[in-house]
Amino acid sequence: MAYEITLLTTMAISVLFALSLNFISGFCGQISLGHAAFYGAGAYTSAMLAKAGAPFLLTLLPAGLVAGAIGLIVGFASLRVRHDFLAITTMGVGFLFIGLVRQQDVLGGELGISAIPSTGLGKIGFMAFAMGLAALFAGFCVYVKRSWMGFVYDSIADNEDVSEIIGIPVSRYKLIAFAIGTAVAGVAGGLYAHHVRFIAPDSFGFVESVTVLAMVIVGGIGSIWGVAFAAAFLSVLPLWFQPIDDFKILLYGALLFAMMRFSPGGLAGLVARLRGVS
Amino acid sequence: MLTVENLTCGYGDIKAVHDLSFAVGTGEIFAMLGANGAGKTSTIMCLAGHVAAMSGSVSLNGTTITNQPAQARVGHGMALVPEGRRVFAELSVEENLVVGGHTVGGPELTANLERIFGHFPRLAERKTQAAGSLSGGEQQMLAIGRALMANPQLVLIDELSLGLMPKAIDACYEVLQALKADGLSILLVEQNTTRVLDIADQVIVLESGVKSWEGTGADADGNAALLEAYLGTAG
Ligand SMILES: Nc1ncnc2c1ncn2[C@@H]1O[C@H](COP(=O)(O)OP(=O)(O)OP(=O)(O)O)[C@@H](O)[C@H]1O
Ligand SMILES: [Mg+2]
Numbered sequence: 001m002a003y004e005i006t007l008l009t010t011m012a013i014s015v016l017f018a019l020s021l022n023f024i025s026g027f028c029g030q031i032s033l034g035h036a037a038f039y040g041a042g043a044y045t046s047a048m049l050a051k052a053g054a055p056f057l058l059t060l061l062p063a064g065l066v067a068g069a070i071g072l073i074v075g076f077a078s079l080r081v082r083h084d085f086l087a088i089t090t091m092g093v094g095f096l097f098i099g100l101v102r103q104q105d106v107l108g109g110e111l112g113i114s115a116i117p118s119t120g121l122g123k124i125g126f127m128a129f130a131m132g133l134a135a136l137f138a139g140f141c142v143y144v145k146r147s148w149m150g151f152v153y154d155s156i157a158d159n160e161d162v163s164e165i166i167g168i169p170v171s172r173y174k175l176i177a178f179a180i181g182t183a184v185a186g187v188a189g190g191l192y193a194h195h196v197r198f199i200a201p202d203s204f205g206f207v208e209s210v211t212v213l214a215m216v217i218v219g220g221i222g223s224i225w226g227v228a229f230a231a232a233f234l235s236v237l238p239l240w241f242q243p244i245d246d247f248k249i250l251l252y253g254a255l256l257f258a259m260m261r262f263s264p265g266g267l268a269g270l271v272a273r274l275r276g277v278s
Numbered sequence: 279m280l281t282v283e284n285l286t287c288g289y290g291d292i293k294a295v296h297d298l299s300f301a302v303g304t305g306e307i308f309a310m311l312g313a314n315g316a317g318k319t320s321t322i323m324c325l326a327g328h329v330a331a332m333s334g335s336v337s338l339n340g341t342t343i344t345n346q347p348a349q350a351r352v353g354h355g356m357a358l359v360p361e362g363r364r365v366f367a368e369l370s371v372e373e374n375l376v377v378g379g380h381t382v383g384g385p386e387l388t389a390n391l392e393r394i395f396g397h398f399p400r401l402a403e404r405k406t407q408a409a410g411s412l413s414g415g416e417q418q419m420l421a422i423g424r425a426l427m428a429n430p431q432l433v434l435i436d437e438l439s440l441g442l443m444p445k446a447i448d449a450c451y452e453v454l455q456a457l458k459a460d461g462l463s464i465l466l467v468e469q470n471t472t473r474v475l476d477i478a479d480q481v482i483v484l485e486s487g488v489k490s491w492e493g494t495g496a497d498a499d500g501n502a503a504l505l506e507a508y509l510g511t512a513g
Contacts, residue, residue, distance in 0.1 A: 163377075166377075167326070
């Protein structure tokens with residue numbers, strides 16, 4: 001039973017993390033190769049605050065704010081420059097994050113932070129809480145997608161130049177999506193830190209960024225249900241088959257490549273095709 | 279309502295429009311004619327904030343907007359129907375309209391949709407159809423409707439009838455007249471139809487980026503040489 005609870009909690013956190021990246025990729029049509037850095041920024045913020053005595057729930061908001069603030073700066077610097085620049089910048093931010101955290105003794109350096117206090121919610125309570133947050137954010141994503149704002153994002157994806165010409169502040173909309181996506185990644189990071197109760201720089205490196213990107217691409221960029229499903233499945237795969245953990249990057253890299261090559265719409269696109277919907 | 283004074287604009291070192299001045303009044307239809315490459319699109323894009331003004335000024339309802347970004351101009355009541363109709367092909371008719379109304383709030387958005395479907399019953403019938411599958415005339419109506427969603431006081435329309443069937447042109451012109459009657463100001467660029475002179479209050483002609491003629495629609499209608507040169511017809 002305890003094992004199932006751990007699995008479900010891991011799934012819920014991964015779903016939230018993957019949906020946060022999907023919020024960026026789905027709405028801006030841009031890929032991030034360093035999303036784990038924002039997850040890490042939230043995890044460290046939450047862990048440090050908890051170690052300093054703050055109650056778990058009160059650490060999540062700062063975790064989101066810190067990650068979102070970093071996201072705002074990174075987004076501001078890279079989203080105005082066109083198109084694929086975000087992938088490169090975020091990858092740089094990812095490496096920079098790891099490099100910086102390793103150097104900081106306050107953040108535990110290479111060893112990381114251990115003995116993060118318990119949440120006080122109990123294992124089941126924490127699982128329910130993580131699931132609740134993931135469901136809440138999924139609902140928010142659906143709501144935005146169907147609102148006028150979702151159509152504005154669709155128009156940018158359809159034709160960015162025309163959007164610009166009719167006076168839509170394209171870079172502002174992209175920045176909003178990026179800030180929300182990175183902030184939610186920070187909250188997911190806070191959950192992660194309290195789930196495993198031990199964090200180190202390696203938990204937020206390039207491998208993790210590729211993993212979460214694989215979840216989004218396999219699920220189908222922009223498809224909330226596809227991404228949630230892919231995240232749930234791919235997050236527990238290494239727990240079921242231990243050996244996978246050792247060559248995760250290879251597996252997820254290959255999966256990413258195969259999906260982009262054979263089914264750019266991901267699982268969601270595949271399902272739509274099978275159902276005969278175009 | 280729109281006042282343009284000694285406007286010069288262009289691209290880098292190239293000046294496309296020189297020292298242009300004119301004024302559009304409230305509820306007026308103002309036509310701009312000129313041959314290919316005369317600078318009509320450059321003028322409109324400069325007014326909309328996409329081509330930089332090198333000197334001179336543009337003011338809308340007394341507010342100087344010469345150097346404001348495009349989004350801010352939408353907020354001040356200016357909307358653009360770009361050359362070549364450029365709707366969002368993958369989005370439905372209704373979604374295209376909603377995008378045009380991104381600056382107005384919820385209830386007003388619904389009211390505007392109703393109003394525009396009233397002007398364009400053909401669009402109402404095709405609400406859920408992808409914009410890319412509409413006919414040319416319908417796409418032009420959609421582009422106009424999308425501009426109207428932002429509650430503009432002035433609409434800039436570049437080449438309204440280019441490539442449209444005569445029937446579609448008539449339909450668009452009918453709507454323009456209805457909009458004018460509602461008090462909307464319209465700056466209209468045309469090239470191949472005398473239709474524009476029947477409804478234009480004022481007309482200017484651009485030649486190599488310089489204003490070469492101005493007068494009323496009726497004056498222009500009686501000027502055979504002008505018609506021959508800029509509207510491709512002598513009648
Ligand atoms: N993006 C650009 N960069 C450089 N020069 C440009 C650009 N766009 C237009 N021009 C030049 O500016 C001048 C005016 O062009 P513009 O498109 O404004 O004319 P127009 O009257 O709209 O013509 P048309 O009837 O063909 O639409 C032309 O000499 C053109 O070559
Ligand atoms: Mg032109």
